[in-house]
Amino acid sequence: DAKTTQPNSMESNEEEPVHLPCNHSTISGTDYIHWYRQLPSQGPEYVIHGLTSNVNNRMASLAIAEDRKSSTLILHRATLRDAAVYYCILKRYNFNKFYFGSGTKLNVKP
Amino acid sequence: EAQVTQNPRYLITVTGKKLTVTCSQNMNHEYMSWYRQDPGLGLRQIYYSMNVEVTDKGDVPEGYKVSRKEKRNFPLILESPSPNQTSLYFCASSFYNSPLHFGNGTRLTVT
Numbered sequence: 001d002a003k004t005t006q007p008n009s010m011e012s013n014e015e016e017p018v019h020l021p022c023n024h025s026t027i028s029g030t031d032y033i034h035w036y037r038q039l040p041s042q043g044p045e046y047v048i049h050g051l052t053s054n055v056n057n058r059m060a061s062l063a064i065a066e067d068r069k070s071s072t073l074i075l076h077r078a079t080l081r082d083a084a085v086y087y088c089i090l091k092r093y094n095f096n097k098f099y100f101g102s103g104t105k106l107n108v109k110p
Numbered sequence: 111e112a113q114v115t116q117n118p119r120y121l122i123t124v125t126g127k128k129l130t131v132t133c134s135q136n137m138n139h140e141y142m143s144w145y146r147q148d149p150g151l152g153l154r155q156i157y158y159s160m161n162v163e164v165t166d167k168g169d170v171p172e173g174y175k176v177s178r179k180e181k182r183n184f185p186l187i188l189e190s191p192s193p194n195q196t197s198l199y200f201c202a203s204s205f206y207n208s209p210l211h212f213g214n215g216t217r218l219t220v221t
Contacts (some may be wrong), residue, residue: 034209043114043200043212044153087152093207096141096160097168100153 004088009105012078020073020104022088027068030093035062035073037084038103044087047073083108112137116201116213123191124221131186131216133201139211141204142184143168144176146197147215153200159184160206191220 005023012018024033034049048055048062050071055062061074075082087103114135123129135142143158145168155168159178173195175187184203188195196219202210 036210041215043202043214044210045212046209049209096143096158096206097155098143098210100145102150102152 003099004090004101006086006088006101006104008102009107011107011109012075014080014108014110015077018075018078018082018106018108020075020086020088020106021070022072023070024088024090025069027090028092031090032093033062033064033068033071034089034091034098035060036087036089036100037082038087039081039084044100047086049091078106078108080108080110082106112211114201114203114211114213116199116216118216119214120217122219122221125192126190129188129191129218131188131199131201131218133184133186133203133213134182135184135201135203135211136182137203137205137211138181139203140181140206142178143202143210144174144184144186145200145202146170146195147200148197156186156199191218193220196220 035047036044038044048060050062063072085103085105087100089098117132140161144156145153147153154170156174157176159165199216201213204210
């Protein structure tokens with residue numbers, strides 16, 4: 001089963017960009033890279049996902065390395081509401097298993 | 111409003127007393143799943159269901175049962191709860207190959 005490696009915690013200042021890294025050296029060709037985040041006392045919520053190309057949505061951007069062995073979730077302007085645990089997950093196409101690791105706890109300072 | 115609803119939000123019970131945690135979704139999703147979250151271990155999948163009457167084990171199924179008699183509901187059953195099943199439980203649903211929608215969790219304490 002393909003696994004991901006993320007730093008345990010990161011800190012950012014409010015209104016600055018945040019780059020959350022994820023390593024997935026054993027990724028296979030049909031694995032999609034998903035990011036979820038979990039705010040305190042809530043269930044995880046979907047942020048973004050991609051396969052090979054960089055992706056943007058209203059919440060964040062996802063930058064995927066050319067060899068797909070790593071990716072970076074980019075929050076363009078961190079707010080206090082972005083303080084959460086961010087999970088990088090590999091999801092195999094047509095295989096409904098999501099492996100959540102321990103994630104990165106993001107602290108945003110005012 | 112599209113949502114996944116879990117009940118109850120909090121539950122304290124004693125060892126061996128059967129309990130059911132309900133999960134319902136109103137998005138007509140085929141796929142539903144249960145996770146437990148423990149400190150330092152992240153979220154681990156207990157059971158999942160690809161559609162009505164189709165269920166399969168996740169990574170930590172021991173001590174749990176599920177059923178999927180209707181598309182919208184996916185209850186989690188603990189026939190004989192034990193203290194090691196004290197945890198935070200999440201139900202999730204999705205269309206096939208789409209992102210998951212999670213409920214707000216059920217905090218279970220077994221004494």
